[in-house]
Amino acid sequence: MNILEKIANELDTFSKSERKVAEVILASPSTVIHASIAALAKQANISEPTVNRFCRRLDTKGYPDFKLHLAQSLANGTPYVNRHVDENDSADEYTAKIFESTMANLEMARKSLDSGTINRSVDLLTQANKISFFGLGASAVVAHDAQNKFFRFNVPVVYFDDVLMQRMSAINSTQGDVVVLISHTGRTKSLVEVASLARENDATVIGITTEGTPLAKECTIVLSMDVAEDTDLYMPMSSRIAQLTLVDILATGFTLRRGTKFRDNLKKVKDSLRSSRFDRKE
């Protein structure tokens, strides 16, 4: 764990003086790494040995070693932490916070994704006769995006955000078809039903959802990711960005599996758009 986070975490296990040090450090870590132990002690209004003891409590060899750790914490620019948007934030502030938490969540998602599962999913998708992407609400957006990617591959792709169409499509699916169901909560009743309908008809069901949910239980294979959704705002934000990135990964895996020749085909699809666009002047 990052030493800055560690300090923030253990803040209440510190003694009075140690907390003073911690607060000075947290307030401006980038200043501290250039300060001597004496300077820091003065800043925090405590003695030098207290700073030294503080460093040891954090499992470092002493003050210089502590600064090294601190420098490493700061290395990734501002570490991406899930800072919540506040009532009185300016445009500048909430913009920064949203970018940061999006990135922090992508980092989390990356760590929690299992590449073996991805590999098997790509296997299934490349072998599919027909691929369907279903989602509702915010997840419909992800399904929509998936369709937009996979239709380029010249594979039969279907996307519905209409409950009835999803059901009908699921009933019509057969062995060799892959149905991808997207739902962060994994508790949307109608989607869970679609999953079992598809399974009954021998279709393969890939779930982009959370492990252990009702939907996950109905799926052949589950692609799950840990994301800390900021529920203060009552809107799905980070979860869908992570899901879209996962779609990118699946699509990339698909093209890689298909080989070079296939990629020329992608270029053709893209070039076909040319006439609908204004030329570049440069």
Added chain:
Amino acid sequence: MNILEKIANELDTFSKSERKVAEVILASPSTVIHASIAALAKQANISEPTVNRFCRRLDTKGYPDFKLHLAQSLANGTPYVNRHVDENDSADEYTAKIFESTMANLEMARKSLDSGTINRSVDLLTQANKISFFGLGASAVVAHDAQNKFFRFNVPVVYFDDVLMQRMSAINSTQGDVVVLISHTGRTKSLVEVASLARENDATVIGITTEGTPLAKECTIVLSMDVAEDTDLYMPMSSRIAQLTLVDILATGFTLRRGTKFRDNLKKVKDSLRSSRFDRKE
């Protein structure tokens, strides 16, 4: 630039003894950050002041400061760089690369976004009688997502990914209406036409597009972001993630502008979904 790279770069500008130091450092930088100047000098078979001079040549204040820089170089184990996916990448590898380049691009986008423009856009959106989101292809996904966010605010919101519907809707728009047009390239002919149609009818046109493009020129206000799209794969990936994050930011700005009471309303929208879901067992 990373100090380790810098050392490797300037290797031939160093004097004989300085190169000895450089080589010891490059061979095992992680050892050096825990060594004293005396230990390093001994390792390199040179004197302590030489090490000190070496540090200064690299624009650091001295040996301790140099170690700080070195520690930071090491912390960026894998900095977020736009690494391109390779032919023979395993699932593990392309997953990591896609996450990393997505994050690198978000970082770029964040830096290039102007908070003043965001603020003005939020102003316009909060005052709008009707908001329309239009896009085509990958950008339709972003428009779709925007609708999903803004409809929660109990504002008239429209979204079309159909060229004719977009045109008709633009013609019907009037003063007080805001039309948001999304296109990374900014060169999609029909969208540019929609922009001018909307403008002719006195609607406000916000463009989420690249500066200087035909579309940008037709807009009242342009929200532009720098993103390095990986064109090897012929699919829009990073650009749309950045656009979606921008949508999050606009939506957040919108809710903040509307105040606390308004947020209770959002909760109601979210709670209305409850009956469509399976209960949590915990």
Added chain:
DNA sequence: ACTTTTTTGTAATTTTACTACATTTTAAGT
């Protein structure tokens, strides 16, 4: 080959961090 410049090293100085011990503060027990 000699002079000048650059590089490197030695030794002293200064800065910085740490240790041992004393004092204060806090908490626990009677």
Added chain:
DNA sequence: ACTTAAAATGTAGTAAAATTACAAAAAAGT
């Protein structure tokens, strides 16, 4: 409420580390 033990903090001295000033050696130019 008072006493005693334990924990926390500070003071002063010590040790270690880094830096400076200067001298010696090496390299480059004339």
